[in-house]
Amino acid sequence: MTISIWRYSHLALAVCSSLFLIVASITGLILSFEPITDATRGYAVEDLSAVKVSRTMSALDEQYEETLELEVDVNDYVLASVITKEGESERIYIHPITGAKLGYPKEKSRLFQWTTNLHRSLFLKGIGRFFVGLISFLLCLITVTGVFLLAKRQGGVSKLFTKVQKDSFEQRYHVVISRWFMLPVLIVAATGVFLSAEKFSILPSGNVTHSKLIIQDDEIPERGRRQLALFETFTLDNVRKLTFPFSEFPEDYFELALTDKELYIHQYTGEILSEVPYPFVTLAARLSLTLHTGQGSVLWSVILLATCVSLLFFMYTGFAMALKRRRTVKATTPELDKDKCEFILLVGSETGTTNYFATLFQNALHKAGKRVYKAELNQFTDYKKAAHIIVFTATYGEGEAPTNARKFREKFTTTQSDQLINYSVVGFGSLVYPDYCKFATEVDTVFRTRSNFTETLPLYKINNQSFAAFTDWSRQWCNTTGIQLTIKAPKETKKTSKKKAFKVVHRTPLNDDNTFLVRLRPEKKVKFQSGDLLSYQPKEDGVPRLYSIAKIQDDILLSIKRHEFGLCSNHLNNLKHDDLVYMGIKRNPNFHFPKKAKEIICISNGTGIAPFLGIVDENKDYIPISLFWGGRNKSAFTAYEETINQYITSGKLAEISIAYSQADDQKRYVQHLIAEQKIALAQKLKSGAAIMICGSIAMQNEVLTILEEIATIELHSSLSDFEHREQLKMDCY
């Protein structure tokens, strides 16, 4: 079954049951406090597995005139119905060894009574109970479809708990939290169904029937005392209820309800007159009630409470995702006549993000005065005036097409046209999956089969919806076609801490390659790590720029490239010693020091070296760190040289390999260094090394291509395996 069918079923079921589920979750959340308050009343004074029933019975005989009933509740509180020496009839909590009165059972509070009624039957009695049962059943189905979606997303059941692909907050945490709560939700739902089915007598009867008893009078001992020897064989933890004989006549007997069976016991001889085990339905109903309500276990009640909160969270995030998807996918509606447009954008998108990027490109083309037609890949046909076709497509399942691109190959084969068209394919995928951008690769191959199609740019793959990679591709496309476009950056949504004051304590002069280092000292204590991001927002345009941080002895070290018209880089370049700047810090936990790694390989170019200076500085355990760096020429390295030499001398940095792209004696890039060390890198990866990449997207893509080769050819695995094992960390721009 395709992923979209699972997704639609999951959503449709959630929509149908949402209102009821909201009520059930909120009331469930309130009710989960009931067992917690009950369990904290403190009447469980003894370990009941060490208290024989006979002992409690003797204690009761001494303390009270008569005992009618003894009960052990889910909280291990012992309750007795007694007649006191003063002739009062009481139902009390007792000490199981002394028989002393501990307190009186409390009536269920009005709030819990009211909430229970709403939770069980929505105040609609039988019909309400039926609906609640039905909703519980739907919740079971929602959970099952959810587990399928989760398994598909993570690349199989065995990978359920591996790394989650980077995504929006709603999508990411819907996945992350569902992994922990799928089992509790399924338990709550299934037990809800069971309890409803039991109420409607759909299940076989759970009543216990004893055969008729014939008790002979001559069994009364002369002393006329009750025989308690048998009760020495039972401890209180196995007892649910003991009903004392109604009278002293031998035809009245003890009724002992244990956890698994019910016994009738002769009150004088101690003989077991009848023994009936509880049927499975009774035991299952009891377990269902315990699991559904959390009675008797504070820990489980807390889990149930969290489960109710998680259900509300799933509803919020699920609907937020569905709405977002509707908004973004709907945008594929064609605006113009397909046969009048020169630019055709074709989209393969399941959850809308690829379409969002395509729309950004469409808007930029519109702004540049071009006629653009955007459609789904499934709608591929001939386009009379087309000069450029640009495909933006995601990959799903195991390297399959998104639903709106499944028919593309067939449509392409049946559409005949000799028109000369330039094409370009942009693949959106994630390195978490073994078949990284596989469908985009297939689309690219399909275009290659026709001689009238000419490639504008080679297939471009974008990992994790990286906007930086998308702008890099757009820049390349604009350079090749000569069409100048301005792509509007999306608003930064990720959280940045409040702006803090930093003082400039050091800065290097501007280097030949227009780069410089600034060292900033926080005015007040600020928490950050190397690899986090510093956000600087110039007043002029209010658009924050992010810089990767090196943490050096509680200071922040930034490496900045000054761009001629760059607002931010020029502001920072104008900073002088002791100046104050106000900046925010954004946590970037995916790019922190990989503590579990046996070895670290840092690959960078240009100012991308910055976080690695901090990471090496943090290397207190002297883990072997190899640094690869690519720069323009020797003078570009001068700003870092002294620090790097110190690290090598101290042993914090094992080695550095440098490639210069514009030196007289060599014209090499950092990817060339990586290619030369394929075998050594393969060995290092195999023995648990982590690779970190920071720098330009173009460099990242080149390095990834080589790493993919290393993974497949040398190690017979895939990059996704390294992603899952957190051996690959990237922060490129």
Ligand SMILES: Cc1cc2nc3c(=O)[nH]c(=O)nc-3n(C[C@H](O)[C@H](O)[C@H](O)COP(=O)(O)O)c2cc1C
């Ligand atoms: C269930 C699932 C399966 C995926 N399978 C792959 C895959 O095999 N290869 C890949 O590169 N990306 C895969 N991805 C990642 C998506 O292609 C990527 O997140 C893409 O940006 C989603 O675009 P969309 O929002 O337009 O659908 C998968 C994502 C999900 C949720």
